[in-house]
Amino acid sequence: MKTILNKLYSHERLSKSEATQVLKDIAAEKYNDAHLASFMTVFMMRPITADELSGFRDALNELAIKVDLSDYNTIDIVGTGGDGKNTFNISTLTSFIVAGTGQKVAKHGNYSVSSQSGSSDMLESFGYNFTNEERVLRAHLEEANICFLHAPKFHPAMKAVSSTRKALALKTFFNMLGPLVNPSAPQNHMLGTFNLEVARLYNYILQAENVNYGIIHALDGYDEISLTGAFKFFTKHGEQIISPEDLGQKRIQQAAIFGGNSVADAAKIFKTIIDGNGSDAQNNVVLTNAAFALTIVDETKPFETAFEEVKASLFGLKAKQTLEKLVRI
The missing domain is CATH 3.40.1030.10 (Nucleoside phosphorylase/phosphoribosyltransferase catalytic domain)
Structure with missing residues (x-):
């Protein structure tokens, strides 16, 4: 997470694949609360990009417990x-x-x-x-x-x-x-x-x-x-x-x-x-x-x-x- 945070603090953006991976790592509870708070705060201070939002979404969807309600x-x-x-x-x-x-x-x-x-x-x-x-x-x-x-x-x-x-x-x-x-x-x-x-x-x-x-x-x-x-x-x-x-x-x-x-x-x-x-x-x-x-x-x-x-x-x-x-x- 330090590498990701330093990149974000330098005003760089995450690629879609980077965004996907960091959300997977968050789900695996690899980071402490301070890192999580810092990470979330970045996106309160500047706009999220389409790649970042799409990457985060892909990770959540991949990890989700899915249900099939398509009949309805x-x-x-x-x-x-x-x-x-x-x-x-x-x-x-x-x-x-x-x-x-x-x-x-x-x-x-x-x-x-x-x-x-x-x-x-x-x-x-x-x-x-x-x-x-x-x-x-x-x-x-x-x-x-x-x-x-x-x-x-x-x-x-x-x-x-x-x-x-x-x-x-x-x-x-x-x-x-x-x-x-x-x-x-x-x-x-x-x-x-x-x-x-x-x-x-x-x-x-x-x-x-x-x-x-x-x-x-x-x-x-x-x-x-x-x-x-x-x-x-x-x-x-x-x-x-x-x-x-x-x-x-x-x-x-x-x-x-x-x-x-x-x-x-x-x-x-x-x-x-x-x-x-x-x-x-x-x-x-x-x-x-x-x-x-x-x-x-x-x-x-x-x-x-x-x-x-x-x-x-x-x-x-x-x-x-x-x-x-x-x-x-």
């Missing part, structure tokens, strides 16, 4: 986190609403590092037991239209750095990697990023792959459609800037999507919304994200049609039923 045409709905906005669990709620429409969801997630509550914190608080057994995950998809893949169960490298990431309590390049390394390799992706540069890197990487994807970066810094302002939307067909008004929505204030100060606070907000009792702002944010997810899976589906489908899922309590089924199975 799943979508993953996930953000990088690290946007510092401390919203409620928008992507997780969106996932349940999408599942409530009948669309299969393979949600990849983890505990929070830089905010109050990640998707794993939320599901664990509701009594969900993490698993990497393919048979169980398939059963979840069959019965609840959704399964959850807790990253440390599938990625030894993420597990190897979990304590260092938690101690840093800052976004690192692992935030960038998470949405790109779903171990079930879903056919559809809705990805949110905390900055525009990462969105462009994702677009560059995913353009070369045979998947449907939509990448979202809110221009005011959110890693999801926040309705607090316009957002950039990338697909394999191009990119565009979309405002809430373009979607027939009103702009909202940041305070309207605040996630609370603890996992308990976040869980209370989550429960209120999935019970159909959220505020207009909370509901419209998750419904807009969910509608976009459906249009990513089916490019011919108009946003307005998708919006009506996800409204029926949320207010018909189908999303709530998917959560109850998932926790109960």
Whole structure:
């Protein structure tokens, strides 16, 4: 690691193969916490390159415990986190609403590092037991239209750095990697990023792959459609800037999507919304994200049609039923 660190401190970049190897060594726990923290800090201080991100991703995918869910045409709905906005669990709620429409969801997630509550914190608080057994995950998809893949169960490298990431309590390049390394390799992706540069890197990487994807970066810094302002939307067909008004929505204030100060606070907000009792702002944010997810899976589906489908899922309590089924199975 000293050789790698000295190279990085000299403002050099890693080749794709070097990036792959150093992540494999991290997974093998060859480095101490100080080296790991130093290594991660480099990529907080300067942009990561496409080769570095691709190399890290290749290592994680090669080492991952994989599951085959290809029969189900799943979508993953996930953000990088690290946007510092401390919203409620928008992507997780969106996932349940999408599942409530009948669309299969393979949600990849983890505990929070830089905010109050990640998707794993939320599901664990509701009594969900993490698993990497393919048979169980398939059963979840069959019965609840959704399964959850807790990253440390599938990625030894993420597990190897979990304590260092938690101690840093800052976004690192692992935030960038998470949405790109779903171990079930879903056919559809809705990805949110905390900055525009990462969105462009994702677009560059995913353009070369045979998947449907939509990448979202809110221009005011959110890693999801926040309705607090316009957002950039990338697909394999191009990119565009979309405002809430373009979607027939009103702009909202940041305070309207605040996630609370603890996992308990976040869980209370989550429960209120999935019970159909959220505020207009909370509901419209998750419904807009969910509608976009459906249009990513089916490019011919108009946003307005998708919006009506996800409204029926949320207010018909189908999303709530998917959560109850998932926790109960």
